Amino acid sequence: MNSIESSHVPLVIRDLNVAYQTKVVVWDADFDAPPGKLVAIVGPNGAGKSTMLKAALGLIPIASGSVRFFGLPYEKARHRVAYVPQRETVDWDFPVSAVDVVAMGLYRRLGWCLPVRRKELDQARAALAKVGLSDYASRQISQLSGGQQQRVFLARALAQDADLYLMDEPFASVDAATERAIVDVLRELRSRGKTAVCVHHDLPTVPEYFDHVALLNMRVVSQGPVDKTFTAENLRKTYGARLTLLEEAAQAVERARVSAQHRATL
Amino acid sequence: MNWTELDTWIVITGVLVCLACALPGAFLMLNRQSMLGDGISHAVLPGLAIAFLLTHSRDILPMVVGAVVAGVLTAVLTQAVQRFGQVESGAALGVVFCGLFATGLILIRVASDRVDLDADCVLYGSIETAVVDVARVPRVALISGGLFLVNALLTVLFYKELRLAAFDPALATTLGFNADAIRLGLTLVASVTTVLAFESVGSILVIAMLVVPAATASLLTSNLSRLLVTAMLFAAASAVLGHIGAITLPGFAGRLLGHPGLGATSSAAMMAVTAGILFLLVWVFSMWRDSHGRPQRSTPT
Numbered sequence: 001m002n003s004i005e006s007s008h009v010p011l012v013i014r015d016l017n018v019a020y021q022t023k024v025v026v027w028d029a030d031f032d033a034p035p036g037k038l039v040a041i042v043g044p045n046g047a048g049k050s051t052m053l054k055a056a057l058g059l060i061p062i063a064s065g066s067v068r069f070f071g072l073p074y075e076k077a078r079h080r081v082a083y084v085p086q087r088e089t090v091d092w093d094f095p096v097s098a099v100d101v102v103a104m105g106l107y108r109r110l111g112w113c114l115p116v117r118r119k120e121l122d123q124a125r126a127a128l129a130k131v132g133l134s135d136y137a138s139r140q141i142s143q144l145s146g147g148q149q150q151r152v153f154l155a156r157a158l159a160q161d162a163d164l165y166l167m168d169e170p171f172a173s174v175d176a177a178t179e180r181a182i183v184d185v186l187r188e189l190r191s192r193g194k195t196a197v198c199v200h201h202d203l204p205t206v207p208e209y210f211d212h213v214a215l216l217n218m219r220v221v222s223q224g225p226v227d228k229t230f231t232a233e234n235l236r237k238t239y240g241a242r243l244t245l246l247e248e249a250a251q252a253v254e255r256a257r258v259s260a261q262h263r264a265t266l
Numbered sequence: 267m268n269w270t271e272l273d274t275w276i277v278i279t280g281v282l283v284c285l286a287c288a289l290p291g292a293f294l295m296l297n298r299q300s301m302l303g304d305g306i307s308h309a310v311l312p313g314l315a316i317a318f319l320l321t322h323s324r325d326i327l328p329m330v331v332g333a334v335v336a337g338v339l340t341a342v343l344t345q346a347v348q349r350f351g352q353v354e355s356g357a358a359l360g361v362v363f364c365g366l367f368a369t370g371l372i373l374i375r376v377a378s379d380r381v382d383l384d385a386d387c388v389l390y391g392s393i394e395t396a397v398v399d400v401a402r403v404p405r406v407a408l409i410s411g412g413l414f415l416v417n418a419l420l421t422v423l424f425y426k427e428l429r430l431a432a433f434d435p436a437l438a439t440t441l442g443f444n445a446d447a448i449r450l451g452l453t454l455v456a457s458v459t460t461v462l463a464f465e466s467v468g469s470i471l472v473i474a475m476l477v478v479p480a481a482t483a484s485l486l487t488s489n490l491s492r493l494l495v496t497a498m499l500f501a502a503a504s505a506v507l508g509h510i511g512a513i514t515l516p517g518f519a520g521r522l523l524g525h526p527g528l529g530a531t532s533s534a535a536m537m538a539v540t541a542g543i544l545f546l547l548v549w550v551f552s553m554w555r556d557s558h559g560r561p562q563r564s565t566p567t
Contacts, residue, residue: 021350057440075442083440094296094433095488104430108441113423140488156437 007071008035010080010164010195011056016065018048018055025051027218029065033164034212036193038186040200040226043216044239049199050086050168052216057083057166069164078108082162084153086169092142098152099124099137105159127159128152130188131181147178154185165189165196172201183209204251206230207259273509275404280471280505280537282410283463287475288501289417290456292494295480296432297449301356302341303476305363306453306460307469309340311370315377330461337457340366341450406466413462420455421494428452429490467534474538475501482545485552500544507544508537 004012011033018026026048033039041049054060056067058074069077082105102124103116110120125137131151136144144152150170157165170182186196186209200206206213206226213230214223215238222234287303294300310333317332318324340362348358421428427448431438435445456476464472483496512533 054436059436059439078440078442081440083437085434085436089436090434091298095484095490095493096429096433097489100429100490101433104434104437104441107426107430107443110426112427112443114426116426142488 004066004068005071009033009068010035010070011166011197012068012071013052013056014066016052016055016067017063018051018060019063024218026055029216029218029220031214031220031223033195033197035195036190037195037211038190038209039195039197039212039214040206040210041197041214041216042200042203042206042238043221047217047238049216053083053166053168053197053199057081080163082157082160082165084157084165084167084170087146087150087153087172092144092149094141097138097140098128098133098144098148101141101152102127102155102159105156108160124155124159127155130158131155131185132177145175146173147175150174151178151181154182158185163194165194167196167198169199169201171198171205203235204255207255268513273513275407276533277506277509279404279407279410279466280509280533281502282407282414283467283471284475284479284501284505284537284541285498286410286414286417286459287463287472288479288497289421289494290452290459291476292480292483292497293421293428293432293452294456294476295484296429296490297452298355299449300477300481301359302344302453303456303460304473305340305344305359306337306457307464307473309363309366309370310336310457310461312336312366312373313339313370315370315373319373319377326465329465330458333461334454334457336366336370337460338450338454340457341453409462410466413459417455417459424448424451425491467537471534471538474541475504478538478541478545479504482541482548485545485548500541500548504541504544505537508540509533511540512536 004014006012009032011031013029013031016026016029016031017024025046029048029052031041031052041052043049051060055062056069056074067074069081074081099121100116103120105127106116106120106123110116125134128134128137131154133148133151133155136148141149141152150172154167154170157167171179174182186198189196190211198210200210207230210226212224213226215221215229215234217238221238222229291300291303294302313332313334313336314329315332317328321328340359343362344355344359347353347361348355351358353361427438427443430441430443431445431448435449438445438448460469460472460476463475479497479501480493482500483493486496487493512531512535515536516531
């Protein structure tokens with residue numbers, strides 16, 4: 001385990017407890033996001049995955065525990081962290097265009113009261129180009145498909161130019177082209193030494209898309225490199241004995257083993 | 267139609283009040299809090315009563331302070347009821363403002379034994395008598411003008427922050443723009459606007475202007491700055507057409523119905539009715555436009 005103060009570790013969570021009124025949602029969670037890795041947080045519905053991210057960012061109050069970003073409290077590390085909320089949390093009928101939404105990622109650097117200028121809009125357009133949405137910049141956001149909306153959110157995070165990206169279910173109900181685009185962006189981020197932590201639902205793709213995985217069910221059941229941690233045994237501990245999920249997991253583990261062998265033979 | 271200097275001042279005041287309300291109203295709508303204006307306009311009653319009971323004066327300053335405190339309390343309590351009582355936001359607002367309004371009525375009954383603090387006056391205001399003034403520029407015109415200027419300035423200064431907090435409060439907060447604080451600030455502005463405006467024009471016009479021009483504009487555009495300008499145009503048009511309607515229509519209707527004695531009706535109410543009629547016309551227009559294959563406002567693909 002990393003020391004909580006070490007400044008090269010993007011995110012360290014220790015003994016985190018979060019409760020909604022009297023219902024405990026996250027219980028004594030310990031979590032580390034190693035630098036330069038793509039990390040998945042997986043677990044059953046209601047396991048507290050999104051809650052853990054939101055609590056770490058100070059969006060919901062924590063009952064106890066500590067959170068450090070690059071060794072600092074969030075307020076001091078804000079400029080190095082980008083957050084992508086779940087797509088459904090915002091109103092997509094809101095009167096803004098795609099480029100306006102992406103430019104929101106630049107507001108912190110602008111500061112209070114200063115208006116968005118041509119420079120910010122150009123940066124926002126560049127970010128949209130990276131997710132393949134150059135032609136959609138001035139579209140009103142309700143005229144975009146679900147996948148395109150998710151890519152707008154991703155572009156906004158890219159515009160923030162952070163070192164750590166926290167994404168809440170970026171792959172939830174998106175089309176194949178968007179899934180591809182997100183994976184490409186994640187890998188490009190990793191190649192530049194950035195870290196991304198994604199809440200993820202689709203177990204079979206975990207070994208393909210991510211380097212590290214944290215299995216969460218109220219507490220962190222297990223975490224570490226995918227090939228060591230993403231095992232049938234750990235998944236059973238996380239998900240309980242639900243048959244279909246376990247079958248899915250077993251297939252995923254098998255696929256991971258095969259692809260690891262494949263890589264080893266290359 | 268017999269247009270006098272009084273009519274000019276009524277229209278000027280009406281336009282300024284309507285403009286001042288339309289701006290925060292648009293952002294309340296985007297925050298899905300449109301009815302907060304309605305809630306505030308009722309919930310300020312105990313604030314007015316308590317301010318009066320404490321200071322024994324009806325000066326504008328203690329009244330405004332009392333009303334603003336009550337207005338902000340409405341917003342905060344509504345959020346608390348919603349979060350901890352786990353009820354839907356409209357129901358939470360209803361619970362809070364009815365409770366506060368009823369408390370206000372009781373307090374006013376208590377206070378009215380000693381002085382004339384008239385609930386009717388608070389609720390319905392009267393733009394016609396308010397502009398009758400000894401000064402060259404009526405006080406209500408000055409107040410409305412100041413209110414509009416302040417609201418316009420705040421909208422320009424905090425346009426980006428208001429938009430961010432309304433669209434994505436989670437992102438706003440992680441970026442260091444505390445969304446709760448920004449929304450509370452908007453509530454504060456809405457409270458002050460409501461209080462100052464309904465002193466002159468009554469609460470119906472205030473509620474109407476917080477909600478209707480923004481709703482009308484949102485039928486026509488999906489660009490926020492254009493929406494604000496359009497809402498202001500509809501607000502101003504409602505004020506002008508409303509007053510003209512108020513002084514002409516009753517006479518016209520009276521002649522039609524054979525009661526030539528009918529005089530002018532309440533201008534403030536007519537302005538609110540006009541806003542509603544304009545909304546209806548625009549709504550019909552937008553349906554007609556959408557059915558004729560013109561580019562639609564929102565089509566999820």
